[in-house]
Amino acid sequence: MAAQYAIRGTTAKGIAASVERAVADGGLRPGAALPPVRRLAEELDVSPGTVATAYKELRQRGIVVTKGRGGTVVAQGPSVGSRRPPRVPEGVRDLAGGHPDPAFLPSLRPPSPVGPVPGSRRASPRLASLEELSRAWFARDGVPVEHVTFAQGALDCVGRLLSTELKPGDSVAVEDPGFHHLLDLVPALGLRMVPVAVDDEGMTPEALRAALRAGVRAMVCSPRGQNPVGGWFSRERRDALAGVLSDFPEVVVIEDDHNAEVSGAPSFPLAAAGLPRWAHVRTVSKHLGVDLRWAALACDATTLARHEGRMLLTSGWVSHVLQETVARLLTDEDVARLVGRAQDAYAERRGALIGELARRGIAARGESGMNVWVPVRDESAVVNGLRSRGWWVAAGARFRIASPTAVRITSATLTPSDAARLASDFADVLGESEALYGG
Structure with missing residues (x-):
């Protein structure tokens, strides 16, 4: 196991640094299991206490988490390396990012000219x-x-x-x-x-x-x-x-x-x-x-x-x-009016998606904001099924600790007509998932 993950070291700091490098380089992916303490101690010829200290340091720094009988695994969002959202595949509509509609954002106008600062602003x-x-x-x-x-x-x-x-x-x-x-x-x-x-x-x-x-x-x-x-x-x-x-x-x-x-x-x-x-x-x-x-x-x-x-x-x-x-x-009064239109549009779009899903027997939540949360049985099946139909939504795993599975859909750019198409595709994907996994 240690050789597979390239974990090395003879001290707690050395072992922790080895795991950190593997996580930062992508050799240990989020969710990957680390060897049990005693097994790694035997392979590295160190005491179990040394490995336990290394794992404790990694936990305190947010690189790994301990899941009881599930052992120690790499955190979903480790505090090393670059954890960016998955790249949006070409040819699909991005409804995963949680971003506002650019049509409702004003053009930025930095002050000009900007003179030199004489010293510090502290x-x-x-x-x-x-x-x-x-x-x-x-x-x-x-x-x-x-x-x-x-x-x-x-x-x-x-x-x-x-x-x-x-x-x-x-x-x-x-x-x-x-x-x-x-x-x-x-x-x-x-x-x-x-x-x-x-x-x-x-x-x-x-x-x-x-x-x-x-x-x-x-x-x-x-x-x-x-x-x-x-x-x-x-x-x-x-x-x-x-x-x-x-x-x-x-x-x-x-x-x-x-x-x-x-x-x-x-x-x-x-x-x-x-x-x-x-x-x-x-x-x-x-x-x-x-x-x-x-x-x-x-x-x-x-x-x-x-x-x-x-x-x-x-x-x-x-x-x-x-x-x-x-x-x-x-x-800026024009900006204030634009923001007001944005709030109205986001409420309309969020409500339209929830309503279209409800008409197809799909419960969804979204009383305010820019997102709609849809409980599902299999997040991956829904994400992949919607991707094949041209939609890119976010699996709920990134947002959950102990709550049930779901997907998040950003509704900020979704017009009511788009919402109807998405809801129809969503219902089809759920039907296919139920046929495949038995309910």
């Missing part, structure tokens, strides 16, 4: 006009605005918050199914994920309470447009979750409101519930442009200090050229 990292626009954006939906700052995208912000608040081995409550990049990021930071079930109103209170009792130190959730299910917090669900969290005041609550302007759902954020430790993150990539790597963060004073301190030591600030570009777009 002393004044935020453009005053954009900070005020951000405060108004948050305040509109009841998010407290006493402490506001910026980051280089929502995931960058969430990663910095987790890395400053937690230490390797700590647990984080995450949505299941949830945002696949977050599910990759958490173990890459050396943290443990505790899945929390979601329904059409987001995280369920019962599942969250179980996770909190299990000792999580932070939770990451989406108040609306949840990816991939599309759930959103009603006022009642928000209050119920806040009631559960009130018994665990030390837990840091991070809300990722990534598609606030085009989710098609009202805002009832946990940030407005008076929690002691909280952070509410918003970005503009879904409604202003995927290349605008900027996010606004509202949070409590302690969280702000820790986030700012870490940013000061790393990137220092978000580019003021980028900030000026975002500020101009946020104050």
Whole structure:
């Protein structure tokens, strides 16, 4: 087994480095099993404790995961190498990426000309006009605005918050199914994920309470447009979750409101519930442009200090050229009207697909956002069957921890007439799958 995977080394660090190289080079693919500890120890002529230490290091760095009797396997999103989405095959319609419709994104107009910066922006990292626009954006939906700052995208912000608040081995409550990049990021930071079930109103209170009792130190959730299910917090669900969290005041609550302007759902954020430790993150990539790597963060004073301190030591600030570009777009009336049309179109397209699937007896979920989540028995059969008919959708495995199998369809570019064709093809594929696998 060791020779097959080219695992070598006589120390824990050497063995871990050998596995890491194999994963980065593609010799060990996601899901590949590593040799049992005792077997590898015998083959390398080292103690079982040495191998166990190597595997522990790999787990803490998000390269492998342990699945009980299933042994130790390479993580689905290992924190080394480049894990990109599968390349879209030629000749098929891409409905797997989760991206907005380019027709509803404005043309970006960076400020011109841009003069040289005399030194550093560390002393004044935020453009005053954009900070005020951000405060108004948050305040509109009841998010407290006493402490506001910026980051280089929502995931960058969430990663910095987790890395400053937690230490390797700590647990984080995450949505299941949830945002696949977050599910990759958490173990890459050396943290443990505790899945929390979601329904059409987001995280369920019962599942969250179980996770909190299990000792999580932070939770990451989406108040609306949840990816991939599309759930959103009603006022009642928000209050119920806040009631559960009130018994665990030390837990840091991070809300990722990534598609606030085009989710098609009202805002009832946990940030407005008076929690002691909280952070509410918003970005503009879904409604202003995927290349605008900027996010606004509202949070409590302690969280702000820790986030700012870490940013000061790393990137220092978000580019003021980028900030000026975002500020101009946020104050452009034509852009505001375009964003409004986008939200209406996304709601219509999402509803059309769900309706067409329902008319063919296929249940689907998608109360808000840009995606539709369709439970299926065999993800691979559905993905491959739709590919043969010219559609490219995402297998649900990338989004799941313990939740049932499904596929995710991005509906942002799918017109109602396209939705009817896709639903018809979907029904045919399910019929073929049932005939092949017996139901």
